[in-house]
Amino acid sequence: MSEQHSNDSSQQSAEEAVSRPVSNTVSRLEEEGEIGADYLEELLDIADLGGDIDIDIDHGRASIAVVASEEGDERELADLVGRDGEVLESVQELTRLAVQARTGNRSRLMLDINGYRADRRVELTKVAQEAVTKVLTSGEAVSLEPMNPFERKVCHDVVAAAGLVSESEGAEPHRYVVVLPADENDEQAVDKADVNDAADDSASEQA
Structure with missing residues (x-):
């Protein structure tokens, strides 16, 4: 007992x-x-x-x-x-x-x-999905337009969900996401700042 x-x-x-x-x-x-x-x-x-x-x-x-x-x-x-x-x-x-x-x-x-981020998330999801399709079709890396940390984080998440890898390149305010073929990296190369900010991190950290 x-x-x-x-x-x-x-x-x-x-x-x-x-x-x-x-x-x-x-x-x-x-x-x-x-x-x-x-x-x-x-x-x-x-x-x-x-x-x-x-x-x-x-x-x-x-x-x-x-x-x-x-x-x-x-x-x-x-x-x-x-x-x-x-x-x-x-x-x-x-x-x-x-x-x-x-x-x-x-x-x-x-x-x-004003729902700006919510609308932007929808737009970026479509952009990232199109980039994923291009990479799968061509087998070559695709670079996206410069984005802030929140926007890059959205794209990284979409790419990861598709089973591909991505990384951030360049310097603020012209930093951008590169979607890579799966065989170029074994795991997703996302900067820690992109992961933490976003929401974004928004997202004020340097990603």
Whole structure:
């Protein structure tokens, strides 16, 4: 009886030990999301822009989406996306810095505005799939257009899912993905920064 109780206690302790880090991680990411949302809400107020802020946890990082709340907001929020998402990248980095200033820890928070990243992910998935088809057909490497870390990460994931390999080459802001024939590498050659940022890492790390 006592032995059974001891075994049950040990199992419970082990389960608690496993669940504690997961719980702590979720709490930390939720905190990042709340801090980031507060910063963005203040930014929207200063810029006199309308929009709703949604907080989530996606692929092990805090995720914030700013979406139009009223008709006409999309056009205004487009200014926070900018050409090719350049302004969005800057706003994301500022939001990460705001989180870091409060928590003392570097943030990998991912920000989307007006659904730009979601739409871009769909586009890039198609681009990467077409590149995979070309590589399989020709047996030669295919280079994609220069992309930011978030965009490169999307392409790396698509290539890996297809069973091929890819790597990042060049220097920012002209760094790009090269899709390689499977026999050129035994495993996917993805820079650590591409993996960590993305979402992207977005994705401010140098990939």
